[in-house]
Amino acid sequence: MLAPGDLQTxxxxxxxxxxxxxxAYIALQSWKLAIISDPLSLTSNWEGSDxxxxxxxxxATSLDNSSIQTVAGIxxxxxxxxxxxxxxxxxxxxxxxxxxxxxxxCGKLKYLDLRFNEFEGDLPKELFDKDLDAIFINHNRxxxxxxxxxxxxASNNKLFGFSA
Numbered sequence: 506m507l508a509p510g511d512l513q514t515x516x517x518x519x520x521x522x523x524x525x526x527x528x529a530y531i532a533l534q535s536w537k538l539a540i541i542s543d544p545l546s547l548t549s550n551w552e553g554s555d556x557x558x559x560x561x562x563x564x565a566t567s568l569d570n571s572s573i574q575t576v577a578g579i580x581x582x583x584x585x586x587x588x589x590x591x592x593x594x595x596x597x598x599x600x601x602x603x604x605x606x607x608x609x610x611c612g613k614l615k616y617l618d619l620r621f622n623e624f625e626g627d628l629p630k631e632l633f634d635k636d637l638d639a640i641f642i643n644h645n646r647x648x649x650x651x652x653x654x655x656x657x658x659a660s661n662n663k664l665f666g667f668s669a
Contacts, residue, residue, distance in 0.1 A: 525567070528596035529556045529576040540588035542609070547584045567599055578602030585609065620644050 533556055537548050547560050556576060557564035561584075565577035576597055587609035597603075615638045625646035643660040 525573060525575045525599065526554070526556055526564075528598070529562075530554050532591075532593040532596040533559060533562065533576075535591045535593035536588075539591045540586055542585075542587040544585050547581055547586065563602070575599040578604070580604040581608065583607040587611075615639070617641070 533551060537551050540548060543549070549560070551559045556562055557574065561579055561581040562576055563578040563580065564574055567573040567575045577599060578601060579597075580602065582604045583606070585608060586605075589612045590610055614635070617635075617637055617639070618641045620641045621644045623646055624642065628642070645661075
């Protein structure tokens with residue numbers, strides 16, 4: 506969690522575009538504070554409120570309103586970065602790509618939210634061997650059998666492979 510004064514003050518007008526970009530700024534600056542190693546300096550230009558110019562951050566118009574600019578993707582793969590994923594990343598509500606493979610991030614994931622996609626077929630069984638509190642896969646296509654899940658929301662799908 507950020508303490509007052511950890512982030513510089515930014516002045517943005519109060520509209521949907523700037524609210525989403527302000528939230529992205531908060532999320533990305535919080536995450537930057539939780540990164541303990543960035544040997545390729547991928548976050549070195551993560552300064553100021555123009556998050557769309559940050560290395561590895563991609564902006565696009567929002568799917569729900571073409572006049573709104575939002576962070577649509579993050580690609581920091583092969584950065585050899587280390588640190589934690591912070592809760593504030595949840596403020597990136599429009600993100601469609603989160604590509605952070607080949608890094609050394611750590612922490613415990615408690616929720617997996619794959620809702621409103623086009624997944625079909627069997628999801629990898631290793632995905633469900635994890636100690637997750639909840640997995641959300643509703644509003645997809647055909648989803649196969651799932652085991653070891655304590656919360657299961659698969660509304661608006663065509664399910665197959667269940668056995669008693």
